[in-house]
Amino acid sequence: xxxxxxxxxxxIELEQVGYSYSGAELFGDVSLQLAPGSxxxxxxxxxxxxxxxxxxxxxxxxxxxxxVRVFDTDLAGLDxxxxxxxxxxxxxxxxxxxxxxxxxxxxxLALPLTVSGRDVTAEAANxxxxxxxxxxxxxxxxxxxxxxxxxxxxxxxxxxxIMSPDVIIADEPTGNVDWDMSQRLLQLLVELNRMGKxxxxxxxxxxxxxxxxxxxxxxxxxxxxxxxxxxGADL
Amino acid sequence: xxxxxxxxxxxxxxQADRVVPPTGFTAxxxxxxxxxxAFLAVFALALSMASGRLATRWxxxxxRSATVxxxxxxxxxxxxxxxxLRLLRQTPGVASVRAFTDAEQAALLLPWxxxxxxxxxxxxxxxxxxxxxxxxxxxxxxxxRLQAEVPGAVLDDHTRWRRPLVVAADxxxxxxxxxxxxxxxxxxxxxxxxxxxxxxxxxxxxxxLRLVGARDAYIARAFVRRFTIxxxxxxxxxxxxxxxxxxxxxxxxxEGGFLTGLGFTGLGWLWPLVIPLLAAVVAFFATGFxxxxxxxxxx
Numbered sequence: 001x002x003x004x005x006x007x008x009x010x011x012i013e014l015e016q017v018g019y020s021y022s023g024a025e026l027f028g029d030v031s032l033q034l035a036p037g038s039x040x041x042x043x044x045x046x047x048x049x050x051x052x053x054x055x056x057x058x059x060x061x062x063x064x065x066x067x068v069r070v071f072d073t074d075l076a077g078l079d080x081x082x083x084x085x086x087x088x089x090x091x092x093x094x095x096x097x098x099x100x101x102x103x104x105x106x107x108x109l110a111l112p113l114t115v116s117g118r119d120v121t122a123e124a125a126n127x128x129x130x131x132x133x134x135x136x137x138x139x140x141x142x143x144x145x146x147x148x149x150x151x152x153x154x155x156x157x158x159x160x161x162i163m164s165p166d167v168i169i170a171d172e173p174t175g176n177v178d179w180d181m182s183q184r185l186l187q188l189l190v191e192l193n194r195m196g197k198x199x200x201x202x203x204x205x206x207x208x209x210x211x212x213x214x215x216x217x218x219x220x221x222x223x224x225x226x227x228x229x230x231x232g233a234d235l
Numbered sequence: 236x237x238x239x240x241x242x243x244x245x246x247x248x249x250q251a252d253r254v255v256p257p258t259g260f261t262a263x264x265x266x267x268x269x270x271x272x273a274f275l276a277v278f279a280l281a282l283s284m285a286s287g288r289l290a291t292r293w294x295x296x297x298x299r300s301a302t303v304x305x306x307x308x309x310x311x312x313x314x315x316x317x318x319x320l321r322l323l324r325q326t327p328g329v330a331s332v333r334a335f336t337d338a339e340q341a342a343l344l345l346p347w348x349x350x351x352x353x354x355x356x357x358x359x360x361x362x363x364x365x366x367x368x369x370x371x372x373x374x375x376x377x378x379x380r381l382q383a384e385v386p387g388a389v390l391d392d393h394t395r396w397r398r399p400l401v402v403a404a405d406x407x408x409x410x411x412x413x414x415x416x417x418x419x420x421x422x423x424x425x426x427x428x429x430x431x432x433x434x435x436x437x438x439x440x441x442x443x444l445r446l447v448g449a450r451d452a453y454i455a456r457a458f459v460r461r462f463t464i465x466x467x468x469x470x471x472x473x474x475x476x477x478x479x480x481x482x483x484x485x486x487x488x489x490e491g492g493f494l495t496g497l498g499f500t501g502l503g504w505l506w507p508l509v510i511p512l513l514a515a516v517v518a519f520f521a522t523g524f525x526x527x528x529x530x531x532x533x534x
Contacts, residue, residue, distance in 0.1 A: 088448035102256040114250045115449035
């Protein structure tokens with residue numbers, strides 16, 4: 001199943017990708033191109049493989065069949081160090097966003113800078129601005145376990161974009177927050193998309209997807225019956 | 236590990252050092268294991284060095300002296316002794332020779348026969364002490380000459396009983412080194428276990444670090460550096476205690492023999508300083524091995 005190629009050089013390209021778990025096919029024959037600056041929703045029933053699909057996009061999993069190319073590089077050809085360097089260009093937000101619980105929030109958000117060897121002190125102004133952008137200035141010194149669900153999601157988003165990645169992959173970022181917070185997170189992702197970032201967001205919240213479609217041009221992908229399909233206009 | 240990684244490991248990185256949370260149990264285990272092992276290593280080192288000194292002393296002292304024993308009828312004893320002395324003085328490699336006096340021989344036999352030994356009435360052989368030069372003499376050649384010119388003379392160069400003593404001391408020294416190697420191995424095993432426990436307990440930390448683009452070398456370094464420092468610190472304390480223990484041992488004395496000679500002499504006191512460094516090296520490699528194995532399995 002192939003989806004039409006979008007304009008510009010693709011940031012992520014899947015070629016007849018399939019993934020099986022313990023011999024059972026989760027999905028197969030997926031071909032897809034994601035252009036720079038595009039916004040994609042990934043939806044589907046629970047257990048359809050949305051998280052697995054997203055993990056394939058940033059090399060956390062290897063496909064059983066087919067090829068995944070990110071920034072024109074076949075992930076199969078990358079070793080662990082190569083994958084690590086590639087991930088610095090992809091911001092990932094999980095539903096159960098994990099942090100280093102012993103570090104203050106500000107240090108957690110600076111973690112991508114730390115691991116890439118950049119001078120955190122020199123980036124202090126940017127970090128402060130980012131914390132302010134996600135509305136967590138008053139929580140900068142708090143430890144992650146002290147944060148609410150919505151604060152954790154916003155913090156995870158801030159951490160994902162601090163390196164100014166080309167792609168943002170968000171796995172059900174609004175899964176554990178109320179509607180207002182979902183709207184706020186969506187607004188942040190839309191702003192990032194308007195800055196030229198490619199966004200792929202898994203969500204089963206159709207109301208949220210409809211709300212997004214009023215603000216930004218999106219494509220909705222649906223995993224169903226082990227196949228990736230484009231969702232219809234009925235959304 | 237690249238040169239940059241090694242430099243970062245030695246110099247440290249305040250930010251990177253903080254990514255791994257302090258883990259009480261593994262920290263205490265590493266400190267205790269390295270401290271205890273360093274303490275034992277000091278004694279093993281002292282044993283090895285003391286037995287080494289003993290072997291050298293026995294080898295040197297006994298190798299430089301020999302004895303010629305002359306068993307002859309009483310009327311020929313003085314003549315054969317004179318011939319033997321002359322022959323020995325002419326032998327290359329002999330520094331000095333001296334026949335024991337009757338009083339000296341009586342003193343030698345005193346422990347066995349008591350103070351009133353009538354030496355004149357007993358066929359006691361005459362003993363000649365031979366001191367060798369540094370080059371030594373040809374024992375086989377000397378034996379042949381003595382056999383030809385002094386029929387009652389027997390050369391004893393102490394080889395027969397000196398060799399097992401030297402071998403025993405050498406074995407003791409080897410035992411000391413084997414102990415040090417075993418101590419190092421045991422320490423490596425314990426630190427590996429502690430590192431594995433720390434890595435398992437910090438699985439979430441590793442996942443987060445990978446998610447934000449940390450290379451394996453960075454993650455491994457954070458653990459390796461912490462365990463290396465713990466190993467170094469624990470071993471330094473253990474070594475200090477061990478050296479204090481050695482200092483409080485009784486001083487060297489003839490009466491105490493080998494036991495009171497257990498310790499270090501002169502520059503030998505510097506050797507224990509090597510132990511913490513070796514412990515750090517062991518901790519470095521043990522943790523590095525554990526970290527890379529765990530990171531591979533989590534990939």
